[in-house]
Amino acid sequence: MGIRVNPDVYTIILDGLQTNKQQQDQVLQQIASGQKLNSPSDDPAAVASLVGLRMQSSSDSQYLQNIASLTGSLNVAGSALSSVVEALTTAQTLGVEGANGTVNSQNRQALAQQIQGIQQEILGLANTSYNGQYLFAGTATTTQPYVADASSASGVTYHGNDSTNSVEISQGQAMPINLPGSQLFSNAATNVFKSLQDLYNALTTNGDVASATTEVQNALNYVSTQQTFYGNSVDLLNNAQTFLTQQQTQLTENESSTLDADMATVVTNLSQAKATQQALLDAGGNISQLDLFDYLPTT
């Protein structure tokens, strides 16, 4: 006598169908979500890595936002400085004119008036604000940096500080976003306000206009060189923006390859599972319904 076999073949078919159903469920879930991973247990390490990818991608979005909001203030500061340079150029031209021996004192008074106008203009420019923040006050952005002060040799006093703020524009890359007025307009060596005040005084008092003009010239040269800071900063921002955009694309690609289902594979898996299911059902239907009882006489 041979080995007795399990007389209940349907349990085997049922087990098969159940496993098959599970496979199909999984595939359908992948199709529905478009993702091959739908819970941490599908691939713990990969899902864990999503956290890193998304945190970095989220940081990059923030850096890009920072860049967008910084570009505005840097451009405003940059153009304010350009205006200062222009105004100083005018002042320097006026100084050269005033230094000319043929100019009479009445004309000098007129020139002095113009210089005073320029002083006012530059004072306004040095107090430029953006979004309610003074751009040249160091980090004391809520304090108006320059206030006219007749008792001061330069005609103004500085109420800002010497600090600069930096903002991160990509991971680990912080960029200074402002230059304090104390560095730009009124440092110990070159003082824009003092040079203009000196020129004004020289013109009104018939003093040494030529050397005062040289002073203005020096201030002009100095501010011109400082001006490049803002141009460079905007360039830096643009570079960072390009880098971040590329990095984000890369991160999105990584995230997608970690998470997203390859539809071709998924659909193939589904057809395979369906074929298996069909085979199991066919087998179940084809299992002989006959047993010995069918052959017993039915008298």
Add this chain to the structure above:
Amino acid sequence: MSSLFGTMSVALQSLLVQQGALEVVANNLANVNTPGYSREVPILEESPPILSGNTMVGTGVTLQSVQSVRDNVLNLRIDQETSRQSSLNSYLGAMNQVQALFNETQGTGLQTDLSNFFNSFESLATDPTSSSLRQATLIAGQDLAGAFSQTSQNLATIQQGLNQSVVQTVQQVNQLTAQVANLNQQIQEVSNSRDDPGALDDQRDQALQSLSNLIDTAVIYSNDGTVSVTTTNGTLLVSGNQSDALTTQINSATGMNDVYAQGTDITSGIAGGQLQGLISARDDSVPSTQSSLDNLAASLISAVNQQQKDGFDLTGSQGADFFTPPTPSASGSNAGAAATMTVALTNPDQVAASSDGTQGDNRNATAMADLQNASIVSGQTAGEYYSNLIDQVGNNVSNATSEQEAVGLVLQQLTNQQSSISGVSLDEEAANLITHQQAYEAAARVINVVDELTSATIDMFTPS
């Protein structure tokens, strides 16, 4: 010398025996779809021969007993695997709920809130006096704290649910062990009367299998037909007609119900069944996830608060605690840090963005944002630590799932094997039916012949 009446009695006996055998066939056929039914076979034996003159003459057949066909060793293996499977099922039931709390594939979890929190400071750095940006950091902080505390409370709810299941499962264990003890007694009584207690055996097998679904069991079959049941670690559950009920008792340290047998805490010794899965999730995996969450929350709170203290708020005062510092239940313990996490600051001006007291200074806001990349918890960044937590939870589930699949296959095979030994085959029963029917007909024929012979003998003396 044999006699016609002797032959008659042999044939009559045969009629009865074949009838009994047909009854067995009928019973098998009736139970062909009964779960847990083991097919029965009639054990026929020839009656002791008698000496008739110089020859031994057979005296027919007797139905010695009806035996159910079962393999107790196989049944034990099935019980063991069933035990493992239900342990994994109940464990996975709970841990699937846990991993749903950290399902970053569907955007559920802490990552978004963590990122938003740090980003809000990065944003504040671009305009440190902006009240809307300051407000945004408070809101991001509240969202983060809310996410931590919600997740922690969900974990606690899952743990409570598990605890209730433990208590219920213990009650079910007690019901089943009482049932087995009761069946033991009945089987012993039937065995004494030398009948086959097949039906009772089947019931007990079913009860034992249900029991092994709930707790790991070791079953010892005794000669008197009873079984003793212990856990695999030797805690006595059933002996003869006595069952020892398990009890539960609240552990004041954990607030969870421990399982006791005769005054001994056997909670950690339970090695299988639904109970083990529940306990393993309740006492191990869920608390370990909870404690990771607490560590992360406590480290974040402490790092952020420290950074606040290093800076100055909009009024120029030293920064106050951003998050309410947790009150540790014991020194060095972070328990409850996640559940109770809340933002302490009420006014956006209190956010310490400045590192020197100047309103427009942003260095402390930047430093706060940089905490995202600082190793603040167990030598890892918050993101890395959280990734590991997900990895851990995911692995708990995926390992148990693979094991569950493997056990499922083993169990399929064993059940198949059991069915091939104990299952009712219609072909076999049909063949038995014919065999016994024919034997019955043959015996009836013998009676007929004996009747004719007897008549002939009687007729010999009848004058015609």
